[in-house]
Amino acid sequence: MAFVVDGSEWEVNRFASPTAFVEALDALVGRVNVALDRDEVVWIGDELQSKVILDGCDLWSLREAGLNLPGELLQELGVWLGRARYYLDEDEWPAGFESFEVSVGGEAIESSDVSWAHHCVLAQRPVACLGLQRNGVLRTKSATGEAYVRWVRDEPGHVGFWRDVIASDDNAGQLEALAQNAFPDLYFVQNVWRGIGDFNGGYRAVSTKLRRALSILNDYGVWVFTASPPNLHPAEPSGVERGAPTKLLIQQRFAGLGLTVSPEAIEVRHDGTCRRAREVVVGGRTLYCEWHEKFELHQNRIYFHPPVAQSGNKTVIGFFTHHLPLP
Numbered sequence: 001m002a003f004v005v006d007g008s009e010w011e012v013n014r015f016a017s018p019t020a021f022v023e024a025l026d027a028l029v030g031r032v033n034v035a036l037d038r039d040e041v042v043w044i045g046d047e048l049q050s051k052v053i054l055d056g057c058d059l060w061s062l063r064e065a066g067l068n069l070p071g072e073l074l075q076e077l078g079v080w081l082g083r084a085r086y087y088l089d090e091d092e093w094p095a096g097f098e099s100f101e102v103s104v105g106g107e108a109i110e111s112s113d114v115s116w117a118h119h120c121v122l123a124q125r126p127v128a129c130l131g132l133q134r135n136g137v138l139r140t141k142s143a144t145g146e147a148y149v150r151w152v153r154d155e156p157g158h159v160g161f162w163r164d165v166i167a168s169d170d171n172a173g174q175l176e177a178l179a180q181n182a183f184p185d186l187y188f189v190q191n192v193w194r195g196i197g198d199f200n201g202g203y204r205a206v207s208t209k210l211r212r213a214l215s216i217l218n219d220y221g222v223w224v225f226t227a228s229p230p231n232l233h234p235a236e237p238s239g240v241e242r243g244a245p246t247k248l249l250i251q252q253r254f255a256g257l258g259l260t261v262s263p264e265a266i267e268v269r270h271d272g273t274c275r276r277a278r279e280v281v282v283g284g285r286t287l288y289c290e291w292h293e294k295f296e297l298h299q300n301r302i303y304f305h306p307p308v309a310q311s312g313n314k315t316v317i318g319f320f321t322h323h324l325p326l327p
Helices: 018-037 059-065 071-082 112-122 155-168 172-182 192-198 202-226 247-256 266-270 272-277
Strands: 002-005 042-044 101-104 107-110 127-130 136-141 146-152 186-188 279-282 285-288 291-294 301-305 315-321
Touching (some): 002 112, 155 172, 155 202, 266 272, 272 279
Parallel strands (some): 002 127
């Protein structure tokens, strides 16, 4: 599971202007840095740094063609490419990779980078492309067969790749192994995964609902818990009222996003046994995870806590369970 940089798009003349090319390149480097910060593998091809990009010039000689890359971008490129991994150095190559002829969305191209991703996907080895222009899941075709490869240019596409990987082999171990890649804005407490077998009916009974809930909590949890009133949806203009949202507004926001989230009743907090059953310690701070998503009316829950400084301002996922004790 990795990303490969699609060098077939590294040509200035493919863009409306040199400025557009530089902006796309800067965005790609930013996306590479995000992947590397998450300990994800990013491959490049042997010819990426030497291929002609503009008027006979490669990346490092663009100035001779009259295109000066910003100094900060050049520095980031140098740091990344100086230690980049090459997919040709891998011990195992996917079958069919010896041919670089492949079509992408009906466009015939010759690219070792795209061919590598395409044939990896055909071999059931999840790989996505980091592109300058292409974006989303596109059909690829070669003499070996057809596949669907994801091109990534932004955060939704980035996490979408990992969520697709989880869904393709949907089991509790896969979810746990890739959770931080698929849901990087959630803080999973150390022992939360012990409870994933506690769901009534097992993981399979809740897998779709669980992955959907985690996606919404990752993508919108911080907004739901912190955005000023009276907004009900993140697409609305910024709130005009001061202060934090009320519990009722938080519930309404989650409902608008498709979750049935609620806080615990006050008697649960006041019952020592029940309160402690919902507490976790994050960075030395004890958190009472009263918020919960209900997969079914009377069973199967995720308990969580709003973002705090100790969690890196991420929504805290405290418990997966059939149900926690009530008074």
